[in-house]
Amino acid sequence: MADGGARRSRLRDVAELAGVSTMTVVRTMREPAKVADTTRARVEAALLRTGYTPDLVARALASQRTGMIAALAPLLSNSLIADVVQGMSDAVAGYGFHMMIGATGFSLEREEELVRAFLARRVDAIFVTGIMHTPDTVRMLRDAGIPVVEGANLPEAPIDSAVGFSNFNAARSVVRHLCGRYEGPTGCIVASSVGNDRMRDRHGGWAAALEESGRAADPSLTATVELSLEAGAAALGTLMARHPNLRAVFCGSDVLAAGALFECQRRGIDVPGRLAIAGFDDLDIARQVVPALTTVRVPRYEIGWNAGQMIIDRIAGRARGPRTVDLGFDLLVRASA
Amino acid sequence: MADGGARRSRLRDVAELAGVSTMTVVRTMREPAKVADTTRARVEAALLRTGYTPDLVARALASQRTGMIAALAPLLSNSLIADVVQGMSDAVAGYGFHMMIGATGFSLEREEELVRAFLARRVDAIFVTGIMHTPDTVRMLRDAGIPVVEGANLPEAPIDSAVGFSNFNAARSVVRHLCGRYEGPTGCIVASSVGNDRMRDRHGGWAAALEESGRAADPSLTATVELSLEAGAAALGTLMARHPNLRAVFCGSDVLAAGALFECQRRGIDVPGRLAIAGFDDLDIARQVVPALTTVRVPRYEIGWNAGQMIIDRIAGRARGPRTVDLGFDLLVRASA
């Protein structure tokens, strides 16, 4: 263990070295104008010599503000949370806040544990992905007395505030495109909807678009798998086996869509000539695979940035603006469908 | 803002309600056996009625332990950090520690800022990716008096302890494979080595293998780009323009390799018939693209798990075991090379 050597210096050490009270040290750091020039010089010298760094734990206890904002998301990878956190971080950095990130792994129970842990650490605000939570999570969040933002979908009754887009409408929009362009059976590959309202609504959007176009959303047209390239590939196989005449497939994530596309490449299935494939999220991979994937761009960074703004506004006491912000989405038609 | 309603209850509230001292409440929670049955029952009832949750900020100040471990990595996405954090999390979860994650974006200055911030928050241990740091970062880490683990590469002189593998040897091993199998010019696509020792060593491994096989590591054979699929694709174009007879290319990351492969698909270049491509990291995508990528599997999860173990051991005072752990790597030969 890297040896601590000399103890960390405290406010008191600096004060004693400079021959002033701790308050004067604090003032020198926070409002230097209110300190006499000569005093200020001495304090600054002491500050430098001791290499003083405020203890944020002690500050948090005394001020009842930790300066930490928690963000919860299913996965750390996938760039989804990365972009959201980046946006939120950019929005709150100027106000001295730091971000804490937690991964729920698509489990509402794990989400509850994390909320409990973050609340015990007295975060000043919290962002949760999705609008589906355990009753205890909702209760804790409601009683916490801090700003809470639900993101990445639109809740009917937000716990506090929300920022996202309609996963249902977005999915319906892609599938409408598919139905307009291709005649045959249109399948759906999604990850499990258990505890995942985004996926549930994307699946719902698929079904709605199919019914609009006069086709039945036959359950056998849906393959539910875990969220990975490999699972997407396997699902494509399942669907093709069930419906050899499958003409198009909507995937609840670009990860699944890319997996399905790779499987088509292995099987020599022409995309989109023989089978059209559409994804969701507009991850980097969607634009780079060959052919590039038709998909939906979702405002990841903007969700984070807006959530950060809402949090800052609420902490500052000006809880202005709507409580639910719809950021919309963009249908991106590319070569795969 | 979700309204706090009733104030959060403190230890004292529980104690008063149960008619005991705060210490008895604490004992009821930590060593129930040492509390008289009748007292315990009363305290437990009070605990339930108040819905008491310990304030971890106050606990941290009093005990001088926050129960938080920080992990720094370049990016949140890419699954690298995700796997490392998962491993570390699994290793320390049983001891009541939580993880805090920070993304440096490949900037040593940003790393320094984050180390400073985490140290100010009094984390109990810290994991940093790589062995290259600013002098101030090294000094802070050395003086912090907490376990420090450098990961994902092998330092000559660790700050405290380290766990990883030799990026140099791993890269050399892939490129040896390339040189043994293909005769023509062998290129290299890497991300910038500035502040990134892993990438620097992978590039060095490429050069070493080339020289071993009696070929010159001509600078024009290397393309240095940012780390993305798109950049990998562009780099492939650059290299092909410079060396139309390019026979193989080693990429410092599967992300770059996949990008290069997609570009080959767009250009109708047969892989590996006309051009062989090898990557690094064994990300999910490496196995799924067509043809699957020859690459190096790196022990991501194991790095995290071992780092967690080392941290626990050191915090517990039994700083046993070697200070630098080499976890090795595996060359995975697949269809692309």
Add this chain to the structure above:
DNA sequence: GTGAAAGCGCTAACAG
């Protein structure tokens, strides 16, 4: 301009 005093909610000795 500067300082003293009283906590924040918990833990860590030490007494009984």
Add this chain to the structure above:
DNA sequence: CTGTTAGCGCTTTCAC
């Protein structure tokens, strides 16, 4: 088995 006494290092409030 249970309680008392001091803090942890800072902020806050009020006096000088």
